[in-house]
Amino acid sequence: MSNNSTDSSNEAVLSSSDGFTTFSFGGRHIRFKAPYSLERYVDVVRWDDGYLVVLAKYRHNAEPEEEYIDLKPILDGLYIDSASFLKPIKSVRIA
Template identity: 65%
Template sequence: MSTSQISSRHSNHTAYLSAENGFTVFEYGKARIRFRAPYSLERYTGVKQWDNGYLVVNAKYKHNTAPEEEYIDLAPILSDLYIDADHFLQPIKKVEIAHA
């Protein structure tokens, strides 16, 4: 990703969510946060709701043909990483699925 892409992503207040090699990846600006995903997660298919660190998403799992609704709370994850959740999350207005 080029510097202009990073800048553009940060300035538009959009974060990106994806699944990669057994991890969930949350990206905003220059930050890329990875945390363990459920073992059978194939991909995220949509973001239904963003509420200052709390996500409601649709996820596709190996054991089910239809997407399932999942919930991700970023605040405790950020806290465990010694990141000030309020400061980090405040500028994010929406989250989209990153398509690789």
Template identity: 65%
Template sequence: MTITTPNDTAYLSAENGFTVFQYGKLRIRFRAPYSLERYTDVKQWDNGYLVVDAQYKQNTVPEEEYIDLEPILNDLYINANSFMQPIKKVKIAHD
């Protein structure tokens, strides 16, 4: 999937057992819970900290989840502050 990104928008999705965070040309994948089907809503973006609703196989209603991108970016030797600074919003990527 190719996403055209406005300069201030990043995208979140679930794909083949991974969470995918995409901003510009950078696409970061990290292991997601085994039963995650998809993300349904981004409730909050706070400079690398996400509050999202996620749909799981074992539950009929979405559950609130939390994702902290800073340690993930740091483990990838990406300067988290520089990378996240221009991002003003995060949307769910739809196939």
């Protein structure tokens, strides 16, 4: 969900490749296992302080499906302070 009033320094990037999802922001690239049949992320529907609603294209479905990603437990599991990491992010775009 891109916001025209937000400059790119407050924008994170979501991508997928080789069975992994990557969330990039501020020089950090957080990689985690993606659902097995994910082909690609299509669009960001909503960004809410670490919680993403995205449209994702899966091999088993011709149409994109809503997918939900909660980054807080992922960041916490990596010993990254989720509150300070997520606070400056104003928007997320698909790579």
